Amino acid sequence: MKIINLSEGNSLLNQYVAELRDVHVQNDRMRFRRNIERIGEIMAYEMSKALTYSVKQVQTPLGTATASTHDDKIVIATVFRAGLPLHTGFLNMFDHADNAFVSAFRFYKDDEHRIVDVHIEYIAAPSLNDRTLLLVDPMLAAPSLNDKTLLLVDPMLATGESMELAWKALLTKGTPAKLQMACVIASQQGVAHMAELFPGDDVTLWCAAIDPVLDEHKYIVPGLGDAGDLSFGEKL
Secondary structure: OEEEEHHHOOOOHHHHHHHHHOOOOOOOHHHHHHHHHHHHHHHHHHHHOOOOEEEEEEEEOOEEEEEEEEOOOEEEEEEEOOOHHHHHHHHHHOOOOEEEEEEEEEEEOOOOOOOEEEEEEEEEOOOOOOHHHHHHOHHHOOOOOOOOEEEEEOOEEOOOHHHHHHHHHHHHHOOOOEEEEEEEEEEHHHHHHHHHHOOOOOOEEEEEEEEOEEOOOOOEEOOOOOHHHHHHOOOO
16 A cells, blocks of 8 residues: 655645644634645645546637546545545545445443444445446446545544445445545554555555554544544534
8 A cells, every 4th residue: 555644745734734633723613624624625636646647628619728637437435424524625626526425433342442343334325327228237237336436535544444344335336446545644553554454556545644643542642533523513
């Protein structure tokens, strides 16, 4: 797996990440969500450079122009609920993309909240685009993610289990031709877990920042806290 840590360079991205972490800014939920969204927009732009391009003709009112645009059939996937602002940022940039959603939540197996597990409850993937094929013979229809470029985005990569389970759930809807993953803040442990899951250079993990450790409750340190609660309010 290729690991790209965007915080190693100097850009406006670092300002948005700093505000996400800042306890004096976090109480503004709208700004928190918008900063994640803006990070998604920047990451989508960077990731767009890794797509496949070809030159196409564009008719203007006065003539014909050429443009090198990507050929990838993109599906943006995220994990409810924390992933929604990041997903929005990506969709702002890849506005023709299809979308997929996985519902996953962490729960603790012990009273001390030290042994964490992840449970998948729900998955929704885009419908097939080839309606003609469906009308001819529904049995010929391929799963909807086959041959697509899947962008799997989730703001926090702690242990890596949520991302792994989301990926495995999405595989039930087909096998993408390409996989790119993105998170706002990752832990070294989570990065190592994903690198073990995807050996080689076929998959890329894009991170806005990578933090050193997880605490005893499996939260990233220094991290930023619970992205879902900070975006949408504390859950029951």
